[in-house]
Amino acid sequence: MLKFYDEVGPSSRYWASFATLCAGWSLDFFDFYIVGFLVASLGPGWHLTYLESSIMLLSGGLGSIFGSLLFGALGDKIGRKPVLIAATITCALGAGALAFVPDGSWPIFSVLRVVVGAGLGGIGALQLVMIVEITPTPMRLKLLGWPIMLPSVGTLLAALTSASLMHVLGWRGVAAFGLLPLLLCVPFALLMPESPRWLLARGRTDAARRSIAILAGRDLSDVPADVDVSVRQPSASLAELYVRPGRFWFTFLIWLTISTAGYGVYLWGPTITSMLLKIDVAAAAKYFVWISLAGLLGRAMFSYLPARIGRVWSGRILGFGIAVFLSCAALFHDVFVQGVPVFVLALAAGAIFYDGGFCTLSPYMAEIFPTRLAARGSGFAQGANGLGKILGPLCLALIAGSNNLVSAKATEAAILPAFLLLAGCGLVLCVCFFFAPETKDVVLSLDDDNAVPAAPNSSLYGSKVAAL
Numbered sequence: 368m369l370k371f372y373d374e375v376g377p378s379s380r381y382w383a384s385f386a387t388l389c390a391g392w393s394l395d396f397f398d399f400y401i402v403g404f405l406v407a408s409l410g411p412g413w414h415l416t417y418l419e420s421s422i423m424l425l426s427g428g429l430g431s432i433f434g435s436l437l438f439g440a441l442g443d444k445i446g447r448k449p450v451l452i453a454a455t456i457t458c459a460l461g462a463g464a465l466a467f468v469p470d471g472s473w474p475i476f477s478v479l480r481v482v483v484g485a486g487l488g489g490i491g492a493l494q495l496v497m498i499v500e501i502t503p504t505p506m507r508l509k510l511l512g513w514p515i516m517l518p519s520v521g522t523l524l525a526a527l528t529s530a531s532l533m534h535v536l537g538w539r540g541v542a543a544f545g546l547l548p549l550l551l552c553v554p555f556a557l558l559m560p561e562s563p564r565w566l567l568a569r570g571r572t573d574a575a576r577r578s579i580a581i582l583a584g585r586d587l588s589d590v591p592a593d594v595d596v597s598v599r600q601p602s603a604s605l606a607e608l609y610v611r612p613g614r615f616w617f618t619f620l621i622w623l624t625i626s627t628a629g630y631g632v633y634l635w636g637p638t639i640t641s642m643l644l645k646i647d648v649a650a651a652a653k654y655f656v657w658i659s660l661a662g663l664l665g666r667a668m669f670s671y672l673p674a675r676i677g678r679v680w681s682g683r684i685l686g687f688g689i690a691v692f693l694s695c696a697a698l699f700h701d702v703f704v705q706g707v708p709v710f711v712l713a714l715a716a717g718a719i720f721y722d723g724g725f726c727t728l729s730p731y732m733a734e735i736f737p738t739r740l741a742a743r744g745s746g747f748a749q750g751a752n753g754l755g756k757i758l759g760p761l762c763l764a765l766i767a768g769s770n771n772l773v774s775a776k777a778t779e780a781a782i783l784p785a786f787l788l789l790a791g792c793g794l795v796l797c798v799c800f801f802f803a804p805e806t807k808d809v810v811l812s813l814d815d816d817n818a819v820p821a822a823p824n825s826s827l828y829g830s831k832v833a834a835l
Contacts, residue, residue, distance in 0.1 A: 384501065389514045447496060461482030464482075466540070628790075628792040629722055690794040737812045
């Protein structure tokens with residue numbers, strides 16, 4: 368059945384589902400990244416301390432840990448499609464509600480950011496799994512990095528919205544744009560079929576045939592009725608993720624390091640840039656438009672590279688790039704070249720890697736975990752991602768001193784040690800990929816028991832490439 372779909376290819380219905388899922392990446396990540404500009408704008412008026420600002424920034428990461436694990440487990444248990452819609456609604460309502468927070472109520476703001484993070488964690492756990500599972504094998508490596516470019520579009524939209532509308536609409540008006548992902552729920556419900564791989568893993572072969580017929584644009588009678596493999600019934604137990612400890616810790620480390628580096632820059636970046644250069648938040652946001660564009664370029668690069676050199680070498684390159692350019696941001700933060708701050712240039716160059724690298728890592732999770740574990744595996748990755756969302760902004764706050772009022776002096780003193788720490792995350796990421804399995808041109812498996820022999824460099828997983 369799956370072989371039939373690989374051979375005939377997708378129809379316009381697949382591409383409509385694909386486009387809707389891609390649009391979701393932009394709007395959902397707009398909701399997450401806009402908080403960096405909101406906190407930078409609110410800080411002076413609300414007299415926020417480093418501790419309070421840090422809680423507001425890291426609360427989304429805390430929510431994403433719980434959301435990714437919860438929605439990931441539910442996605443394996445009751446289906447990808449309904450759980451993805453529920454996660455999208457959760458994210459949008461939490462983000463839109465920020466517009467109604469009373470002045471000075473940073474605890475309420477932080478609680479709502481937990482809700483936003485929980486929804487985004489669920490979206491991250493399921494959205495790419497869904498795309499991977501409805502995409503034919505021959506198209507997977509060439510196509511699936513490109514949707515991960517869209518979070519950079521969300522970052523760019525957040526920067527542009529803040530730069531152009533913050534003075535016009537105020538922070539409440541900008542926060543209200545967080546409701547936009549609700550518009551996606553209708554096309555999710557009407558256009559997108561359930562994952563045929565998940566249906567097969569549940570033993571629902573008739574429903575899987577209907578899903579493949581829709582995605583392939585063929586009559587139901589054309590789809591073979593046989594089942595390619597038999598698997599155990601999916602469960603919601605997270606303990607199954609530790610069946611292969613090497614895969615478990617590899618997943619944890621690569622996501623923790625890239626997210627600590629990336630979110631540390633994006634969430635504290637506007638505030639640091641504003642204070643370091645002694646400019647207002649709107650002017651700092653203009654710098655981050657260029658940094659976001661560099662991230663978009665990086666996502667294009669790391670969407671293309673895996674199809675040429677594989678995911679493993681792409682991972683090694685992105686870790687090395689993070690280490691180099693964030694070290695430059697740390698060491699030369701007070702240097703200017705023809706009036707342009709080297710700090711901003713280094714962040715822009717680094718964005719090619721700490722932002723672009725997600726295009727390599729995100730599809731990789733749905734490839735090294737089998738369908739039976741894919742949503743939980745992706746949810747676990749997003750949980751580590753959420754932990755990085757906490758550690759990134761928190762490391763700067765702790766180094767600077769969480770009891771100090773936000774001040775240029777405190778922030779500048781923190782740049783060297785904090786950004787060297789973020790650079791070290793890139794180095795760890797690079798090393799991890801020297802023990803990683805290659806998934807280029809490998810057919811996905813419904814269960815670990817159906818995994819194929821490993822490539823020579825996959826010693827981390829013993830005799831099998833995990834879940835392939």
